[in-house]
Amino acid sequence: MSGVYGANHQGSAATLALTGSMLIGAADVRGSAGEVRGVNPATGEQLEPAYGLGDQSAVDRAVSLAWQAFPVYRATSLAARSAFLTTVADNIDALGDTLVARVVAETGIPDPRVRGELARTTNQLRLFASVVADGRWLGARLDTPDPDRAPLPKPDLRQRKIPLGPVAVFSASNFPLAFSVAGGDTASALAAGAPVVVKAHSAHPGTSELVGRAIRAAVAEHGLPEGTFSLLFGDGRNLGTALVKHPRIAAVGFTGSRSGGLALVAAAASRPVPIPVYAEMSSVNPVILLPGVLAEQGAELGTAFVTSLTTSAGQLCTNPGLVFALGDADAFVAAAGAAIGAAPGAAMLNANIQQSYVEGTDRLAGAGNVTEVAAGGVDATIGACGQARLFATDGDTFLANHALQEEVFGAASLVVRVADVAQLEQILDTLEGQLTATVHAAAADQDTAAALLPRLELIAGRVLFGGWPTGVEVGHAVVHGGPFPATSTPATTSVGTLAIERWLRPVAYQNVPDALLPDELRAANPLGVPRLRDGAAE
Amino acid sequence: MSGVYGANHQGSAATLALTGSMLIGAADVRGSAGEVRGVNPATGEQLEPAYGLGDQSAVDRAVSLAWQAFPVYRATSLAARSAFLTTVADNIDALGDTLVARVVAETGIPDPRVRGELARTTNQLRLFASVVADGRWLGARLDTPDPDRAPLPKPDLRQRKIPLGPVAVFSASNFPLAFSVAGGDTASALAAGAPVVVKAHSAHPGTSELVGRAIRAAVAEHGLPEGTFSLLFGDGRNLGTALVKHPRIAAVGFTGSRSGGLALVAAAASRPVPIPVYAEMSSVNPVILLPGVLAEQGAELGTAFVTSLTTSAGQLCTNPGLVFALGDADAFVAAAGAAIGAAPGAAMLNANIQQSYVEGTDRLAGAGNVTEVAAGGVDATIGACGQARLFATDGDTFLANHALQEEVFGAASLVVRVADVAQLEQILDTLEGQLTATVHAAAADQDTAAALLPRLELIAGRVLFGGWPTGVEVGHAVVHGGPFPATSTPATTSVGTLAIERWLRPVAYQNVPDALLPDELRAANPLGVPRLRDGAAE
Structure with a gap:
């Protein structure tokens, strides 16, 4: 250095x-x-x-x-x-x-x-x-x-x-x-x-x-x-x-x-x-909780969910803004609600973002058939303070109100109690494009999860099995993209x-003498770069 | 079968x-x-x-x-x-x-x-x-x-x-x-x-x-x-x-x-x-003829050029619609003109295309400081007959009249006598995106050609050294594309x-169990497809 x-x-x-x-x-x-x-x-x-x-x-x-x-x-x-x-x-x-x-x-x-x-x-x-x-x-x-x-x-x-x-x-x-x-x-x-x-x-x-x-x-x-x-x-x-x-x-x-x-x-x-x-x-990063995993680990999932949701005051593009729960979600909602209630107020990035967040969460709170499960703390000493908020509704309401899938940038999320797999598939068919889609499944849920994965890959750039979408690993295999409106170029x-x-485009060179070719295309491959010859690795 | x-x-x-x-x-x-x-x-x-x-x-x-x-x-x-x-x-x-x-x-x-x-x-x-x-x-x-x-x-x-x-x-x-x-x-x-x-x-x-x-x-x-x-x-x-x-x-x-x-x-x-x-x-596929090659092979190039130009009555997207000649182009123009004069009328694809071709060539013929070098035959027995036509002008005129670089779909081309390499570079800087760009160079032209190639690759999807752009080889290394307006997506x-x-987009799978992964991503690679592990060939 x-x-x-x-x-x-x-x-x-x-x-x-x-x-x-x-x-x-x-x-x-x-x-x-x-x-x-x-x-x-x-x-x-x-x-x-x-x-x-x-x-x-x-x-x-x-x-x-x-x-x-x-x-x-x-x-x-x-x-x-x-x-x-x-x-x-x-x-x-x-x-x-x-x-x-x-x-x-x-x-x-x-x-x-x-x-x-x-x-x-x-x-x-x-x-x-x-x-x-x-x-x-x-x-x-x-x-x-x-x-x-x-x-x-x-x-x-x-x-x-x-x-x-x-x-x-x-x-x-x-x-x-x-x-x-x-x-x-x-x-x-x-x-x-x-x-x-x-x-x-x-x-x-x-x-x-x-x-x-x-x-x-x-x-x-x-x-x-x-x-x-x-x-x-x-x-x-x-x-x-x-x-x-x-x-x-x-x-x-x-x-x-x-x-x-x-x-x-x-x-x-x-x-x-x-x-x-x-x-x-824009992405709301749906998380699907299947019945088996909800029965086995509902409370633990509720707590872990809120940890992901409130990271960085929720101001992450991969923030889990939508949860679809199949089966008995009571333990999950109760634990998540308790965690939200215990979440302290946190500084948001600036006053504009905080203002938009307040408007977005107030819209959710005022939507028909949407209930507020819990709200976090507010810190009066913080100027642009973000208050975590958790809402809940059912699948019919979600299907009837497209606005419920709009991104609210901040630590707010909506738990949707879904009637059955058929309704979940109907919901997935109406969802906009996403950066991520996550499914949680226990052993008893494997067949359902297997059937869901091909549907989830059609709406998202990254599909997670378990875990939470926040935290994007930088490597060779990651995708931080997805269908519109997650990105403009899926x-x-x-x-x-x-x-x-x-930032690249391909160019073809036809009958150009070796001495005039870029090094990576010369016969001797002086740079030793990986190349395809006639479609196969050289 | x-x-x-x-x-x-x-x-x-x-x-x-x-x-x-x-x-x-x-x-x-x-x-x-x-x-x-x-x-x-x-x-x-x-x-x-x-x-x-x-x-x-x-x-x-x-x-x-x-x-x-x-x-x-x-x-x-x-x-x-x-x-x-x-x-x-x-x-x-x-x-x-x-x-x-x-x-x-x-x-x-x-x-x-x-x-x-x-x-x-x-x-x-x-x-x-x-x-x-x-x-x-x-x-x-x-x-x-x-x-x-x-x-x-x-x-x-x-x-x-x-x-x-x-x-x-x-x-x-x-x-x-x-x-x-x-x-x-x-x-x-x-x-x-x-x-x-x-x-x-x-x-x-x-x-x-x-x-x-x-x-x-x-x-x-x-x-x-x-x-x-x-x-x-x-x-x-x-x-x-x-x-x-x-x-x-x-x-x-x-x-x-x-x-x-x-x-x-x-x-x-x-x-x-x-x-x-x-x-x-849309592409006019510029061809550049450098002084050495014009002096050595001007007449042969003129004949070969017209063979490429008149193929399929000129109705090819890689048709050489623009020729930039540096140095003494008289032999080239004379031979090309003779070949054009000998070209028979040919059926165009349909009456609309023929009508557009007539309008386009008439615009060229009527443009200031543009001369008609030669015209081919007309066959009165053909309904939608295309007549080959060759025009010429100089670099100053070309630079002053942007319409001269518009595509005329058919067997028409414009030879531009360019003053020097500096003017050619000025012209290349104003050219729209192209499917192809071609340079002809003799031994004496190698330094000029070498300096030109990086400029040509910026305006075209395929760069040819010698030869003619018509005829697109279907393979692994070809590019039939290029900057706008050659294509909408360069x-x-x-x-x-x-x-x-x-037609593809990438999807990432995070912590998905092996049994639920698509075959090409499973640990055993049962399909034997080429893969990258941690960025290197597996």
Whole structure:
């Protein structure tokens, strides 16, 4: 580990002083289209410094630099790009306590979870460093030519994947590190060879600047073009739309609300040249409890459920917002209700989110045939306090009221007492697309569970047998995606190594001389990357 | 080879009589929303029978059957699905001369090219049969769990790809077999486990019915649900839009015009649940001739160019519609002009296409600073006769007039005399996305060619060194795709084995017991499919 963010500089005032500027390539640029500050959601305190918001000129400058950087950055060797990603991780780790403290102040997320998220973020960057070096992501394919084939010779065709172009990344509020400036979208796009322009989330601008400077330092340390990375602050509707509409932006990554994601999708589709938007948006993550498991472990499940539900004040995209219980759910509901009742009030990420949560839970409370099982504590010393709430209804009511499946972002959930498997299947048929679907089954439930799995995989990107959907493992086999509206593009994932494919497209080379081919397609395979020849592993 | 379309039945009137009906699952359904007939473009003759056009009720019936078929068809074993695709190929081959004669009559395409396209179509089905059996397309990934990991156990995560759901396929006019009822879209979707509803192209309804019956016979022979395949006739604006908007359709394949493709993209985006449209639309396939190769082989290149340009009356999506010549292009232009002058008039696919071609070439002829180098023959005995035409201009004019890069579908091309490499780079920067880009280079041009290749791959899905873009090899390494407007989804291909990925999405399974996992993810790998464990080949 080395560089300007190395251990010697950790926490030094000179390096870590926040400026309130955007980072456009190597330049600090102060926006003049208004200001935003971080706010401590627990205390309401306005944090220093104020961040100047950018406008079209900031977008133009950042994207123009990204476009200039593109041919150079995408031509970096696998080894060089991998080393760059590792340095980004090292530089962020080196921020240490300074970064953790700023995240806590700006988001109200407890210190231990922030440290866990920090480790996840830099591990994710290192995972992509290993993915880049391995080269499987290039999708190298070679078809053996046959010059003597009749009636026409078979040409020499070779295929690899190249990056689409500069990528715009929109940060999420609920993971200020792992789905933000250096989160999965940025890591996978940089791994793919795409320069990145991040629009920071206004709820954690200081965190964004710290992380942004760590990336910029890595860019400089590795001698990469300054436009490889830029960080903008601005209003989503104005600066965000301008970024998506810029003709040199080739793809967009987004994690956030359904309305926000759909606005970007619409903006991208209305361009003269439409581009893909990978938006991860809305999910209520149904959990199915079958009769056998409810009878055997109803109370334990109720307690474990509330632990998952109230993690991070429920502000997780994989939060279990819907429970379908078959059979006798009394012990489960009683235990869950007791746990909810004992849950203390917790700081939500910001006042807007807390306001939406109150409105959403009040809608649930007021819905016909929906009863409130229990409510958690409220802490009057917390400004944007979230109160856990648990509701219950029956299957008929759920089927009759589509609004009951809308996401309420926070620690609220709805237990639906389902009449039988036939009604459950009817419910599954009406459910919107989800990030996850979970089934709990005891030995007596195995046949039912086996019959359900093919239905669950049609509505979700990740199917769990037992356990709870919160906690997304970052690896090769994970899928954090799913049918609309969980995402705008169900054939992808925003977490895990497969996420790199979002920023790539295949190109075929026909009869190109060996000396002019990219290294990964040359006869000698000098990079030693995994390849397919005539459809089989080489 | 066997089945109702086996050799014993070849050409029998009972089997091959055309009915004019839609094939909705196992039923013949006569549409009542108007009629269409095949027309011999060479003679203007109206062909029997008339085809009744379907309406919303036909769409509802076909898609409902497809949705019922989906869980059964996607659960077929790799071996069973592979055998089904092989039978489809066998049944189409067995149609033999009957099919070829009908294609010739409906499209004016010469007998030898029809036979070549027939072989390509059934070879493509057999290639996908081998792809299915191999199982690599499943994308099986396993991450090793670690129950002892601290602070949290690492779960057992496994990933595979499943089909999106029933697929709508829109046939193209210019490949009545290879991009039509049993073309690449249908073959790849059936391979992926997706039922298919085809909207036939109105220009070759009899061909469509013959091929549709061959597929239906294979469905029956293999005991598959009838909804695995349906064939509809109808108006694109009405029946086509209804098909794309049906809530049970999960994805769309299309090959055709830019306006037609964009209409489907807009319809799909306006659904409550948007779906992907894989539209292959518009390309002029630039060919770059560098000074050295022009000096060495200008005349030979001119002749070869016109052979490529006039193939199939120029009605190929990879037709070389733009030539950028650096250096002395006189010999090239003279030879090309002579070859054009000697090119006989040829039947175009239908009167609409011929009319658009006349309008497009007349626009070119009337454009400022564009000269007509040569025109080919006209055959007054052919109704929809296409006349080859060659135009020329200079780089400044091309840069000043964006309309000069619009596709003119037919045997017309524009030679642009480019001032120097700098101007060529300027031109490449303004070019729209393309299916192909070709560079011809002699030994003296190698450095220029090497510098150009990274630019060409940014605008095209297939980059050729020498040769001509017409003729698309069907294999593992080919890409028939490219940036917008060549396609609506640049990260895919509509030809070659990678095309299967358009109909798939990944699903992750977390802590699912071995007995409940799909076979390809079970510990013992009973299917023996290629898998990744912890990111490396197992």
